[in-house]
Amino acid sequence: MKPIIKLTLVLLLAFTASCYYDSEERLYPKLSDPCKDKDVTFSGTVTQILQPCLSCHSNSAVSGGEGGGIKLENYADVVAVIQSGRLMGGIKHESGYIPMPQGGGILPECQISQLQKWIDNQTPNN
Numbered sequence: 001m002k003p004i005i006k007l008t009l010v011l012l013l014a015f016t017a018s019c020y021y022d023s024e025e026r027l028y029p030k031l032s033d034p035c036k037d038k039d040v041t042f043s044g045t046v047t048q049i050l051q052p053c054l055s056c057h058s059n060s061a062v063s064g065g066e067g068g069g070i071k072l073e074n075y076a077d078v079v080a081v082i083q084s085g086r087l088m089g090g091i092k093h094e095s096g097y098i099p100m101p102q103g104g105g106i107l108p109e110c111q112i113s114q115l116q117k118w119i120d121n122q123t124p125n126n
C-alpha cells in the first residue's frame with residue numbers, strides 16, 4: 001500500500017473514532033442533570049421547594065382547616081409526611097396519592113430529584 005493511502009486511512013479512522021467517542025454531555029447537555037449533583041440542605045433547598053405549599057400546609061393554614069391536616073412548615077412535620085410516603089407519592093402524582101400541589105402543575109423534575117436526594121441522604125436537618 002502506498003504511504004499516502006495508508007496515511008489517509010489512518011486519518012480517516014482517527015476522525016471517525018473521534019466522532020464516535022464524542023461525549024454524550026457535549027452532544028446532549030440536558031442529559032446531565034445539575035440538580036442531582038448540587039448539595040441539598042433542609043434550610044436552603046427543601047424549605048424553598050415547599051414554600052409554595054405553605055399557603056395550604058403551614059401550621060396556621062392547617063389549624064384553620066386547610067391542607068387536609070398535612071403540615072409542611074417545620075422539619076419534624078416534613079419528615080413525618082415523608083416517612084408516611086405521602087410527600088413523594090403526592091408530588092410524583094403516584095396512584096393512590098392525592099396529586100400535589102393541589103390546583104397546580106407537577107413540580108419541576110429538578111425539584112423532585114432534589115427532594116429525593118435529601119431523602120436518600122437520610123433527611124439531614126441542615
Ligand code: HEC
Binds near residue numbers: 056057096
Ligand atoms: C391550594 C391548597 C394546596 C396547595 C397549594 C398544596 N396542597 Fe397539599 N393538600 C391540600 C389539601 C386540601 C389536601 C388534602 C386533600 C384531601 O384529603 O382530599 C392536601 C394533601 C396533601 C398531601 C397528602 C397526600 C395524600 O395522598 O395523602 C401531601 C403530601 C401534600 N398535600 C403535599 C403538598 C405539597 C408538597 C405541596 C406543594 C408542592 C402542596 N401539597 C400544595 C391542599 C394544598
